[in-house]
Amino acid sequence: MSEANRCPTKSDPDAELLRAARSDPRAVFPELVRRYERALYNFGMKMCGVAGDAEDLVQDTFLNVFRYLDGFRNETKFKNWIYRIAASICIKKRRKSKYAPERELSLDEFLPADEAAVEQAVPSWAALPLDRVLNNELRHRLEAAILELPDKYRVVLVLRDIEGFSTEESGQILNLTPANVKVRLHRARLFLRDRLKSYYDDE
Amino acid sequence: MSEYLDNELDGSLCREIEAHLERCHACKVCMTTLQRTVALCRQAGKAQVPDSLSRRLRELIGTLAKP
Numbered sequence: 001m002s003e004a005n006r007c008p009t010k011s012d013p014d015a016e017l018l019r020a021a022r023s024d025p026r027a028v029f030p031e032l033v034r035r036y037e038r039a040l041y042n043f044g045m046k047m048c049g050v051a052g053d054a055e056d057l058v059q060d061t062f063l064n065v066f067r068y069l070d071g072f073r074n075e076t077k078f079k080n081w082i083y084r085i086a087a088s089i090c091i092k093k094r095r096k097s098k099y100a101p102e103r104e105l106s107l108d109e110f111l112p113a114d115e116a117a118v119e120q121a122v123p124s125w126a127a128l129p130l131d132r133v134l135n136n137e138l139r140h141r142l143e144a145a146i147l148e149l150p151d152k153y154r155v156v157l158v159l160r161d162i163e164g165f166s167t168e169e170s171g172q173i174l175n176l177t178p179a180n181v182k183v184r185l186h187r188a189r190l191f192l193r194d195r196l197k198s199y200y201d202d203e
Numbered sequence: 204m205s206e207y208l209d210n211e212l213d214g215s216l217c218r219e220i221e222a223h224l225e226r227c228h229a230c231k232v233c234m235t236t237l238q239r240t241v242a243l244c245r246q247a248g249k250a251q252v253p254d255s256l257s258r259r260l261r262e263l264i265g266t267l268a269k270p
Contacts, residue, residue, distance in 0.1 A: 029264045037260060042249050055256045059263060066267055122232050126239035134246055142243055161244035167211065186205040193240040 014078040061086040105187040145195035157188035
């Protein structure tokens with residue numbers, strides 16, 4: 001391994017902490033927890049929807065981070081590496097917990113059934129200022145719709161639209177090509193839009 | 204559409220899409236509702252870490268700190 005590979009990149013906000021970890025990895029554990037516990041817990045909540053499962057996910061993620069910290073090679077940002085571990089644990093856990101094969105979302109299911117079903121006016125939930133439509137009920141609706149997404153679409157949506165990772169970073173975290181990330185993200189967004197639309201249509 | 208919203212398309216394609224949106228009301232509605240969906244996701248609230256998790260993580264660090 002070259003020296004360059006062992007030096008944290010300057011753009012990594014965790015670079016200094018990682019340098020300190022080289023001489024005493026255990027000393028940096030509390031700071032790593034402080035930096036990432038909330039983000040990982042929220043990632044877990046969006047992915048699992050249950051506090052207990054989200055807590056298990058965070059604990060298992062940190063256990064693996066601490067165990068394999070020595071093996072982190074700065075090929076990516078440290079944050080991306082942590083999320084890679086968390087996403088992989090999450091997907092494994094969910095695979096174990098159910099037997100049904102994962103549903104695919106096809107673009108066709110989001111197309112209007114006929115010409116008459118094409119919306120001709122921007123609905124109020126999309127036309128009003130964001131702060132006027134965003135209330136607790138809508139938040140719950142949205143969270144429920146996110147949990148309805150099949151895992152492979154949900155994880156992409158959570159990383160891209162909630163956690164704010166780029167297409168490329170999400171691809172690195174999930175071991176997907178950027179094209180695959182884009183396809184899954186678009187289908188996930190269409191699914192959510194459909195759920196929001198039905199919610200408002202039923203009002 | 205998502206690539207357009209994410210600024211992942213080159214300028215000429217963006218301009219083509221924008222010109223189409225000016226003419227096609229159905230596509231404009233479609234783009235606006237998709238854009239709002241993304242905006243709502245980005246506003247999703249962040250929960251505080253529960254005390255039970257903080258305790259578990261402190262215990263984990265304590266266990267690993269033992270020689």
